[in-house]
Amino acid sequence: MRTIAAAIALILSLAACNNDATTPTPTPDPRDALPPPEFDAIEFVRLLAADDMAGRDNDTPQSARARQLLTDTLRPLANPPADGTPGNDAYLQPFEGGTNVIGLIPGTGPLADEYILLGAHYDHLAPGECDQLGTTDDICNGAADNAAGVAQVLAIATELRRAQIADPDLPRRSVLLTLWDREEDGLLGSRYYAANPLIPLDQTVTYVNFDIQGSSFSPDLATASFLVGAETGGPHLEAIVSGLAANSPLDYYLLSEALAQDRSDHTTFGDAGIPILLLTDAPNGCYHTVHDDIAHLDTPKLLDQIASSTRLVTTLTTEPDRPRFTPDAPPITYADAQQLLRLLTRARDVNLFGPDATTQIAAATTHLQSIVDAGPTTFDFEAAATILTIAATTTDQLTALDCP
Ligand SMILES: [Zn+2]
Numbered sequence: 001m002r003t004i005a006a007a008i009a010l011i012l013s014l015a016a017c018n019n020d021a022t023t024p025t026p027t028p029d030p031r032d033a034l035p036p037p038e039f040d041a042i043e044f045v046r047l048l049a050a051d052d053m054a055g056r057d058n059d060t061p062q063s064a065r066a067r068q069l070l071t072d073t074l075r076p077l078a079n080p081p082a083d084g085t086p087g088n089d090a091y092l093q094p095f096e097g098g099t100n101v102i103g104l105i106p107g108t109g110p111l112a113d114e115y116i117l118l119g120a121h122y123d124h125l126a127p128g129e130c131d132q133l134g135t136t137d138d139i140c141n142g143a144a145d146n147a148a149g150v151a152q153v154l155a156i157a158t159e160l161r162r163a164q165i166a167d168p169d170l171p172r173r174s175v176l177l178t179l180w181d182r183e184e185d186g187l188l189g190s191r192y193y194a195a196n197p198l199i200p201l202d203q204t205v206t207y208v209n210f211d212i213q214g215s216s217f218s219p220d221l222a223t224a225s226f227l228v229g230a231e232t233g234g235p236h237l238e239a240i241v242s243g244l245a246a247n248s249p250l251d252y253y254l255l256s257e258a259l260a261q262d263r264s265d266h267t268t269f270g271d272a273g274i275p276i277l278l279l280t281d282a283p284n285g286c287y288h289t290v291h292d293d294i295a296h297l298d299t300p301k302l303l304d305q306i307a308s309s310t311r312l313v314t315t316l317t318t319e320p321d322r323p324r325f326t327p328d329a330p331p332i333t334y335a336d337a338q339q340l341l342r343l344l345t346r347a348r349d350v351n352l353f354g355p356d357a358t359t360q361i362a363a364a365t366t367h368l369q370s371i372v373d374a375g376p377t378t379f380d381f382e383a384a385a386t387i388l389t390i391a392a393t394t395t396d397q398l399t400a401l402d403c404p
Contacts, residue, residue, distance in 0.1 A: 030079060030086065036165055037076040039158040041151040041306055044073065045214075046294050048122070048150060049143035056142065057126035058098040058182045066122055067092065070101045070150070070179055077157045078103025078177055081198040095192040098123070098181035102198060105160050107174035107317065114173045115199045116316050118156060119190065119265055120149035120210040121183030131289040133403070141293035144286065146183070148302050149210035152279075153177055155306045156313050163314070171317035173205070180265055183211075190265035194272050205322045206233060207269035208277045208313065214302030215281035216404050218352045222298070224343065225250045225305060226280050229257035229266060231333075233275030233323025240315050240323075241277065248308040250301070251346075253339045258331035259391045275323040279309055282395055286403035296403060332384040334376040340390060341368040347394070357397045364390045 047053075047069060054062040071088035080090030081104045093100040101122065106112060124142030132138055141147075157177050163170045176199055180189030194201070217224060230241040245252035257270060257278070266276040281301075286292040316323075344365045347353075353361060368390065371383045 031076055031161070034076040037158045037161050039073070039155055041155045041302065042299050044151045044154065045143055045147045045297060045302070048147040049141040049294055051139050051141065053141075055124045055126055055129070055140040056122060057129070058123050058185065060126070063099075063123065063181070067099060067101055070122060073154055074101070074103040074157075074177065077154065077161045078105050078175075080104070081176065093193065093196075093198070095181075095189070095196075097185075098189055098192075100181055100189045100193055101179040102193075103157070103177040105157060105164070105171065105175040105177070107171050108169050109172055111172040111320075112174050113203055114205045114322060115176050115203050116173050116313065117176045117178050117199075117204055117207045117269070118153045118210070118313065119178040119180060119207060120153045121146050121180040121189065121265060122150045123181045123184055123189070125184055125288070130292070133289050133291060135290060137290040139290060140288070141290070143293050143297045144215040144281070145212045145283070145288070145292055146210070148213040148215075148297065150179055152210045152213055152302070152306050152309060153179065156310045159310045160313070160317070171314075173317040173322075174199075175313070175317060176204075183265055187265050187268055190268040194268050201272050201274060204269070204274050206237065206275045206277065206316055207266060208279070208309075208316070209264055209266035209269075210279050210309070211264040212280045212283060212287070213305050214297045214299060215284045215286070216296065216298035216301065217281075217284055217398070218347075218401075218404070220346055220352070221251075221343075223249065223251040223301065223304075224253065224281070224346070225301070226253050226255060226278070226282065228255050228260045228278040228280065229270065229276045230254060231256055231329040232270055232326060233277070234326040234329075236319075236321050237275055237277065237323035240312065240319070243315075244308055244312045247311075249304050250308060252308075253343050254335070255339055255391070256329075256332050256336050258388065259336060261392065261395075273325050273327065275325050279305065283399045284403065285399065285401040287399050289403060291403040330384075332387050334372075334379040334383075336387050336391075337368055337371045337379070337383065340387060340394070341365065341372050344368060344390075344394065352401065353397060357400070360393060361397065364393065
């Protein structure tokens with residue numbers, strides 16, 4: 001038991017601590033000198049996916065121009081990730097053959113040491129590296145893939161910054177904006193970051209990835225979009241994502257990470273044991289063609305996606321609880337069967353697919369229906385394998401459609 005004398009000494013020392021605690025001089029935030037940010041996501045996609053960016057392939061003059069646009073946009077929103085040299089170069093993380101662009105919105109209070117990463121790749125393909133669809137155009141603009149994802153990260157950052165100007169106690173968690181280079185070469189930008197993180201990976205509590213947004217489909221699938229991998233963050237992240245899906249004008253499908261087939265930078269962070277979430281539209285007929293440009297972008301859909309994901313990120317940055325990585329989550333579940341069945345039922349748009357795909361989709365729908373009818377208790381390895389195959393086939397069928 002503590003003696004009275006010791007207790008008094010402790011109280012005195014605490015009081016002394018309080019008295020001695022000189023208020024540290026706050027470092028001036030360079031963003032405070034700038035007016036509140038404005039951001040027009042559609043205009044931004046128009047610029048980033050313009051012909052004069054030539055597809056933003058890594059290590060090209062056009063890639064450098066794209067970075068100039070990114071850093072100019074970042075300055076009023078986010079600080080460089082490390083103290084030191086001010087200026088646009090402070091946002092750059094160069095690596096072999098590429099350069100990531102990274103900005104920090106610092107959080108406030110006891111959760112500020114926890115970081116939410118928002119990521120999107122800004123690189124795309126060199127002229128001639130995508131399908132020219134029989135045209136003389138050879139520029140791979142990459143509007144949906146992935147100028148739109150980058151615009152979404154910056155739009156969310158704008159809202160976070162505006163909220164912070166209105167209430168300096170926001171956001172509670174810190175937010176790192178990570179715009180990757182060389183995703184198209186095999187996730188090289190995000191892989192480099194994970195090997196050389198600017199924030200310790202064990203303080204990175206969730207990575208949210210945006211890749212292929214504003215991608216348009218048939219009328220029946222016009223609002224379809226995908227939220228992938230919430231199971232990696234346990235029941236807490238799953239509940240946040242379900243709540244988002246229930247309160248969005250978009251028709252969100254929630255799928256397990258395994259069904260995204262390691263296609264984008266979220267894979268890097270999942271491999272590092274960090275909860276991930278991928279927001280994506282499945283590739284459509286414009287994917288990796290010269291028609292993935294602003295003229296073919298579904299801009300109302302992108303704006304809905306921005307509004308929904310802003311709410312998602314606001315929740316992630318303010319909730320007292322945080323997602324926890326769940327390494328033992330089953331890779332594919334009964335819920336995936338339910339979600340895919342709902343998607344395929346909706347996709348049986350009579351004139352959309354050719355005869356072979358229509359037959360395959362009908363067979364897949366019947367198969368999924370039998371898995372769902374059998375109930376969750378009989379869901380087994382064979383059912384999971386079937387779902388993996390159907391998801392891959394469906395992705396191929398959507399990609400094979402005409403570019404709308
Ligand atoms: Zn992409």
